[in-house]
Amino acid sequence: MSTHPSAPHADDATSISPPPSPHLPSDDEIRALHARHAPRQGAFDLVHTHCVVVAAVAGQLLERRPQVLDAGLVHAGCLLHDVGVYRLYDDAGRIDRANYLRHGILGELLLRESGYPEALSRFCSHHTGVGLTRQDVVRHHLPLPVADYLAETAEEELVMYADTFHSKSEPPVFVTTSAARRGLARFGPDKVARFDAFAARFGEPDLPSLAARFGHRIRES
Numbered sequence: 001m002s003t004h005p006s007a008p009h010a011d012d013a014t015s016i017s018p019p020p021s022p023h024l025p026s027d028d029e030i031r032a033l034h035a036r037h038a039p040r041q042g043a044f045d046l047v048h049t050h051c052v053v054v055a056a057v058a059g060q061l062l063e064r065r066p067q068v069l070d071a072g073l074v075h076a077g078c079l080l081h082d083v084g085v086y087r088l089y090d091d092a093g094r095i096d097r098a099n100y101l102r103h104g105i106l107g108e109l110l111l112r113e114s115g116y117p118e119a120l121s122r123f124c125s126h127h128t129g130v131g132l133t134r135q136d137v138v139r140h141h142l143p144l145p146v147a148d149y150l151a152e153t154a155e156e157e158l159v160m161y162a163d164t165f166h167s168k169s170e171p172p173v174f175v176t177t178s179a180a181r182r183g184l185a186r187f188g189p190d191k192v193a194r195f196d197a198f199a200a201r202f203g204e205p206d207l208p209s210l211a212a213r214f215g216h217r218i219r220e221s
C-alpha cells in the first residue's frame, strides 16, 4: 500500500470527494480590497464599477440560461478579475498601456499575497480575451511569461465570456456581440470560434437593459 502522505484512503470519504468551494468573500470585502489597492478614486471607480458590471452580465446570463456551475464563485470571480489593473498605475495616475496584459498575472499575485485561494486568484490570470495560449504569447510578443492562460472550469469560462461585453474605456461602454467578434478576429479565427462556442453555451446578454441599469452606452463597432 502506498505510504505517500497525500494518497487517499478508501475509507476516508472526505479525501476522495471533489474539493469544496473556497470560502467566498462578500461583496463588501471585495469592495474593501479594491479600495485598499486602488491608487486613486478614479481608478477605483473605473475598475470596481467594471467588475460589478461584469458580475451583472454573468448573473443575467445565468438567469436567462441556467448552468450547472457555482454561481457564487462566478460572482466573486467577476468582482475580483481585474484587481491587478491597480498595479499598472504610476504615481501620476497614468496606466502602463504597454504592459496592460500583465494585469492578469499581477492580480493573481495580489490575491495570493492577500491570502485568497487559487480558485479565486486564477480568475485574474485566466480571463483575458477568450484565453491566451503559449503560442499567442510567443507569436505576438506578449509581455507575459510563456504559458497557457486558458479557462479551465465552466466558472472561469463564464467570467471570461462576460468580460468581453464591457470595456473600461473612458467613459466605459458595453460591447455588442458583433463588436466583440470583430475585435477577436484580429487575433485569429480560432479566437472567434472560441467566442462563438461560449455564446452557444451561455447565450447572449440583454445589453439594452444592462446599459439602462448602469448608464453606460452600447458600442456597436
Ligand SMILES: [Fe+2]
Pocket (backbone or CB within 6 Å): 050, 054, 081, 082, 163
Ligand atoms: Fe475585465
